[in-house]
Amino acid sequence: MTWSLSHVSANPAFHPKWLLYANDDAVIYLEWPSIFDMLIQMDISNPLRVLTIDGGGMRGIYSAAFLHELSSLFAKKRGCKALDVGKGFDLIVGTSTGAIVGCALAAGEPLSKVVKLYRENGPKIFPERVPSSTVRVLKQMPRRGSINRRGAEALKAALTAVLGAKTFKEVETSRGIALAIPAVEMSQQRSWVFKTGHWGGTRDDDTKLVDACMATSAAPIFRSLAAVDAGGELGGYRVFADGGLWANNPVLVGLLDAIKMDRTRPIEIYALGSYPKPDGERIAKDDLDRGYIDWQFGAKAASLSIAAQEFAFDNMASMFVRPAASFLLPSRIIAGSSRRRLALALLTFDHDFLSVPIGRQRRLRF
Numbered sequence: 612m613t614w615s616l617s618h619v620s621a622n623p624a625f626h627p628k629w630l631l632y633a634n635d636d637a638v639i640y641l642e643w644p645s646i647f648d649m650l651i652q653m654d655i656s657n658p659l660r661v662l663t664i665d666g667g668g669m670r671g672i673y674s675a676a677f678l679h680e681l682s683s684l685f686a687k688k689r690g691c692k693a694l695d696v697g698k699g700f701d702l703i704v705g706t707s708t709g710a711i712v713g714c715a716l717a718a719g720e721p722l723s724k725v726v727k728l729y730r731e732n733g734p735k736i737f738p739e740r741v742p743s744s745t746v747r748v749l750k751q752m753p754r755r756g757s758i759n760r761r762g763a764e765a766l767k768a769a770l771t772a773v774l775g776a777k778t779f780k781e782v783e784t785s786r787g788i789a790l791a792i793p794a795v796e797m798s799q800q801r802s803w804v805f806k807t808g809h810w811g812g813t814r815d816d817d818t819k820l821v822d823a824c825m826a827t828s829a830a831p832i833f834r835s836l837a838a839v840d841a842g843g844e845l846g847g848y849r850v851f852a853d854g855g856l857w858a859n860n861p862v863l864v865g866l867l868d869a870i871k872m873d874r875t876r877p878i879e880i881y882a883l884g885s886y887p888k889p890d891g892e893r894i895a896k897d898d899l900d901r902g903y904i905d906w907q908f909g910a911k912a913a914s915l916s917i918a919a920q921e922f923a924f925d926n927m928a929s930m931f932v933r934p935a936a937s938f939l940l941p942s943r944i945i946a947g948s949s950r951r952r953l954a955l956a957l958l959t960f961d962h963d964f965l966s967v968p969i970g971r972q973r974r975l976r977f
Contacts, residue, residue: 659876662700662716663865665921666707666828666855667885669737672729674883675712679722695719700881702789702809702872704865706854707828708885710792714774714820717782717790724773735765741833745904755832763825763835770821779823780816783807791868793854793861794826797836802857804864809872817842826851832910856913860884860921862928880928890918 664674682694697703697716705713715725739758742748751758782790789809796803805815805823815823818839825837830853841847858864862882869878906912 657876658879659702659869659873660700661702661704661865661869661878661880662713663861663880663882664703664705664709664713665861665883665885666709666853666859666917668708668830668833669729669733670885671708671712672726672733674709674885675715675722675725675729677883678712678716679726682722693721696722697786697788700788702791702865702869704791704793704861704868705827706793706858706861707830709861709883710824710827710854711770713790713792714782714824717786717788718774718777718820719786720773728769728773732765732769736762736769737833738762738765741907741910743907745907748907756835759833759835763829763837766828766834767821767825770824774820774824777820778816779805779807779818779820780813782820783809789868789872791861791864792823792827793858793864794823794829795852795854795856797850797852803851803854804868806868809868827854829853830855831913832908855917857920858924859917860924863924866928866931882928890922 667674678696682696686692686694697719700716703713703717705711711728712722712725715722738761739751739754741755742751779790782788788807790805790807792805794803794805795801805818805826806812808816822837822839826839829835829837829851834853837851838848839851841849854861860882862880865880865882866878869880
């Protein structure tokens with residue numbers, strides 16, 4: 612089926628109208644103004660560029676190193692000393708370890724500092740992993756709280772060395788970059804997004820980037836929860852858990868924020884994965900009755916939930932590149948990333964293909 616759009620002159624006393632055709636048969640009759648008003652007025656030469664970075668614990672070093680090497684490569688080609696990757700985007704969205712990389716980019720800090728953060732402080736941030744053996748899990752249980760506390764202290768010190776006391780407002784004012792960091796607010800167990808004032812609000816203006824990074828990376832069992840001072844005259848604080856519990860792949864957060872920011876510009880989303888190992892397992896029929904020990908007291912269930920969410924968000928985001936979506940959103944939509952490989956992927960509506968710079972390249976038509 613082929614689609615075409617035709618303008619129909621109308622009585623000056625009424626709004627102009629549009630007809631949408633399918634195989635030369637008029638099927639939809641729309642009043643103006645409509646979504647097509649936004650489509651016609653879009654400035655395709657000035658896209659709103661978004662970078663989203665997945666969570667993934669220590670695998671954040673892959674994301675940071677990839678962006679660092681990519682920027683170094685282009686800097687050499689252009690004959691300059693270094694490129695400011697953060698300034699290449701209007702909006703940066705990062706979850707958990709992706710927030711650490713994202714905040715550094717937004718603040719203008721060299722990615723080499725972030726790579727160094729992981730290399731030098733990784734063992735301190737994760738002093739002891741959750742064991743795979745049930746016996747070892749039981750032995751570690753009494754000490755898990757103190758292990759997490761040591762890791763949180765090491766992470767905060769490492770983050771402060773890179774990001775200092777910079778706040779969301781300072782980043783927005785000095786750099787002109789919008790920033791969004793997903794987390795979970797524990798008092799109501801609701802999704803939460805720390806963000807600059809690109810929607811017009813001021814709630815998180817005084818929140819430090821370090822505190823937001825601590826909040827979004829506070830993975831239950833693996834890390835301590837994070838308390839962030841509310842600020843203002845009333846004071847108080849909020850407690851947060853890892854944003855990866857609902858948006859480890861933050862591509863939809865980036866898309867929705869971008870649409871809210873500016874409906875007159877096409878959107879390009881560059882989504883960066885963290886190269887996790889392949890998910891999934893083949894389960895025998897006689898292994899269906901799993902209990903506490905089989906699920907490692909909830910640790911494996913959390914990993915399963917995150918993997919399923921990443922896959923779902925990828926698929927939901929990719930739906931917007933189908934032709935039908937062109938009549939739903941005023942954008943040149945969208946980008947996607949791969950959970951199975953480290954890939955900076957770009958999917959745009961009017962280019963109708965997926966480009967994967969590294970790893971196996973594939974071309975998808977819609």
